[in-house]
Amino acid sequence: MATERPNPYSNFNFVVEIDNEEVLGFSEVTGLDSETTPVEYREGSDPTSAMRQLPGTEKYSPVTLKRGITGSLYLWNWRKEARDGGTTFPPTRTVTIKLLNEKHDRNAPAMTWVLTNAWPTKLTGPTLSAKGNEFAVEQLDLIHERLDVS
Known part of the structure; x- marks a missing residue:
């Protein structure tokens, strides 16, 4: 449940769960947005030439997750299911991103974004x-059917 307060929350304090399980740690999440494409409409008997704009199709950007490589094959195996067509296609999961408060309480997040399917x-x-000293980072792009925020 979203908790309103006068000061903003820090953006580095979050967890990502896949099917209600925190399987990996991520360092960055982007693309948590939604957009409704307007449909222009005008009735033939309308004496004005103004077009009405009505709500159309809901669109969601891909959500990008970044993490340092730790040797876990969880993301690769999920991607492999999507590529090879596993038992269900596409192999959908529920992904939950929780913004935590300063107490790091995972059971009472400040805000939650849920990606369905x-x-x-x-x-x-x-x-x-070989020239640098940065961490090895992998990036996963997710498509989803719905984004809900609470």
């Missing part, structure tokens, strides 16, 4: 370079 459309491996 999410599935991986792209998995990007790390950029490897």
Whole structure:
């Protein structure tokens, strides 16, 4: 349940759950947005030339999750299911992103975003370079049918 307060929450204090289980730690989440495409409409008997704009199709951007590589094959196996067509296609999951308060209370998050019927459309491996000292990071792009916020 969203908790309103005068000061904003920190953006680094979050957890990602896939099918109600925190299976991996992520360092970044982007693309938590929704958009309704307006449909222009005008009745033939309308004496004005103004077009009405009515709500049309709801659209969601892909959600991108980034994480440091730890050797876990969880994301790759999920992506492989989507690529190879597992027992169900696409292999959807419920993905929940919880913004935590300063107490790090996972049972009472400040806000929660729920992606319904999410599935991986792209998995990007790390950029490897012997010249740098950055962490190896992978990126997962998720498509989903619905985004709800509470």
